[in-house]
Amino acid sequence: MTIYSLYIFDRHCACVYYQDWHRTVRPKMAVEGGMLPAVYAPVYPQANPDTMYGNRNTFSAPSSGIVVAVNDDVPHTPLPTQTQSPIAPIPPPPTSSLSFDEEAKLVYGVVLSLRNMIRKLSGKDEQFVNYQTSTYKLHLYETTSGYKFVILSDPAADSLRFVLRQIYSGPFLEYVVRNPLVEMNSRERGIDNEYFRMSTDRLVRGLTVFQ
Amino acid sequence: MTIFGLWVINKAGGLVYERSFADGLPHLTSNEYLVLAGTLHGIHAITSRLSPTGSSSGAHVISGETFKMNILLTATGTKFVLLTSLVEPTADSVLQKVYEIYADAVMKNPFHTPEMPIRTEGFDTRIGALLG
Structure with a gap:
């Protein structure tokens, strides 16, 4: 029950x-x-593009927090590196x-x-x-x-x-x-x-x- | 403990047999019954997709406040629907018997066209003996 x-x-x-x-x-x-x-x-x-953006953005260095290159024309958030939070995405x-x-x-x-x-x-x-x-x-x-x-x-x-x-x-x-x-x-x-x-x-x- | 009616729906969602027994539910036109049977056919397919835990069958029992619809889906896709009062513990076994009668009196009748409305006298009389 x-x-x-x-x-x-x-x-x-x-x-x-x-x-x-x-x-x-x-x-x-x-x-x-x-x-x-x-x-x-x-x-x-709405919650999704941020994390997706973070994952897709292979050019940015996650540890340094500096964006080297962005492979997307319109950024979804002003600071994409901030969205790479220490919380790892939960396996679905x-x-x-x-x-x-x-x-x-x-x-x-x-x-x-x-x-x-x-x-x-x-x-x-x-x-x-x-x-x-x-x-x-x-x-x-x-x-x-x-x-x-x-x-x-x-x-x-x-x-x-x-x-x-x-x-x-x-x-x-x-x-x-x-x-x-x-x-x-x-x-x-x-x-x-x-x-x-x-x-x-x-x-x-x-x-x-x-x- | 009242049986209000019996429907047989073919695998395409068409109503091939409809019969009312006890009073309690109003009589509808045959066109309205056809529409309801088609709707039920569609809903039955959707209910099996909404399962929150793995794969599910379609709806077995649909309840209102004073009556319920018991649905038996056979392996060939034919649906038997029994409209009964809310307390009807024998509904499942009645449906099994109806299926048996259908197999004997309808499917073995060489003059019956599959998926078409049931016009077999033997089926009518045996259903009458079981439910009437």
């Missing part, structure tokens, strides 16, 4: 927040322009075949199609709750304001709707809705901030299904 990942989508279909826990297949870096900033920093493409664990933005779009597409399908089949305003495959179970909670909370868990888990509701009524309201620094509905930024990430993390880690 475990919990894999959490996605939050706003009413404009954009992924505004992502967090993962026991996920073995890592999400791949998003393509430029594919995702909003402040969603999930590790896959945001197995990554998904999908880039993060594509994956988020697929999740949203599946959730939306299933929601419409359930609504059509039931003939009333019935909600889609979850679906289950051999390796995971996807749960959906939709708020009145159109935010969709999606969590991926172990297939044996019971309905985790109450958890999604807790994330909404606890951390989300406290650190996103009541946070004047978070621009909701901006279509330009996600809702990621330190407090929200930390308190969601604490909430999920405290669950009995999380082991």
